[in-house]
Amino acid sequence: MVKTLPQEYYKQLEEIQVADFVLIELTLYLDTHPTDMQAIQQYNQYAHYSKQLKEKFEAAFGPLEQGSLNRTPEFWAWKSGPWPWQV
């Protein structure tokens, strides 16, 4: 039986991508505008939000990036599928 991923997996993953994209854009902007306090405030807000999303995702679906917590002490989850290109 082909292992299929729950819809929630894709929804949460897209939510993480959205938050991380805003972080990337703001990082590039803040590199040239270091004193824009409003942008810094928005950056911190999204950084915090993105951390929460990743925490929620990893608790449910396993490690997201290298260096993520391995939540199953008896099994090395990083190596197990599905891999990003299989998702």
Next chain:
Amino acid sequence: MKSNPETFTKVKSYVPFHGPCDPCPPIGRKYYSTPPNLYLGFQPPNLPQFSPAEALKSGTLWAFFYDFYENPYKKRAGKGNG
């Protein structure tokens, strides 16, 4: 350089010269893109932003820089081989 209202165009075109001895058929009109960042210079703070989900889809956080590419040649396919 500073043009507040959106008065610039994102695509411009020109017609290259075609001489009588040119072996190839005339190209007709050629297009090149002039993205919004050319007309902004140093980015002012607090530009209007897309919503995060929309920003991911459109590829930029600030609405000003959104520049959808639409193949001008395809649209012009009917009129000559421009």
